[in-house]
Amino acid sequence: MSDTSELVPFRARRAPNPLDPRNNADAFEMRLLLRSSDLSDALRLRHRAYADHGHVPHIDGAEYRDAHDDYPTTALFGAYDGGRLVACMRLCFSMPGNNLASLPCASYYPALAGVAANAPHGFVEVSRLAIEPGIGNTSYRATLYGFMxxxxxxxxxxxAxxxxxxxxxxxxxxxYKHLLSFEQIGEPALYPPGNMPITLLSGNLEDASKRAFMRNRFFRVSDGDIADMRHLLAPLLTTPSAPTARRREG
Known part of the structure; x- marks a missing residue:
């Protein structure tokens, strides 16, 4: 995998009605984060977002991270607007034949093991989605969240x-239930960093994609989008799902 953060070139619509598919104004850029400087920027944004919600103390320059950030089957993405990082997200994969240890939620939600039989091609966990807390425009934040x-x-x-x-x-x-037809898995649990009960949701990928597209054409994912992502994720998806730290590139 390259030592530079790579661009995923698909676009998101923004103002004035951010979820209107007819809007093709300015775009966010999604990057797979590989460089240490980019990863640190994202982890600091994550900390600021958690601090804004009261989950962690406000500490200038602090990063919020956990062991799963360094798993070889973890991908960290950043959303950029005009070159400025405005949001970040973590995707953790558990591929066929692997156990669930690469999913951060697995140790907190034992009921997930019962779902594994219905996931012959594995899982992806979406976690640590954070938006820059200084962004106050509700419409902008909604579009950005949808883009992620x-x-x-x-x-x-x-x-796949x-x-x-x-x-x-x-x-x-x-x-999530309305947009993607997700269902609750087990009982809510105290999932770090907060002290409130957090709900684990899961959905069949095909059903979720169809439901999202029917709800709003904004969520249409093209063959080109998938091909771009497949190219970026190929090295990660061929890595054994083991809790081994990944070296951060300079």
């Missing part, structure tokens, strides 16, 4: 996994 979800769908389809899982705050459960 769309990118996660593209990555999941590129990896069976299911997507996401551990989310109580106020987002209804959105």
């Amino acid at each position: 979800v769309r990118a996660a769908l593209a990555a999941a389809r590129a990896a 996994v069976s299911r997507i899982v996401v551990a989310t705050r109580p106020d987002w459960v209804a959105t």
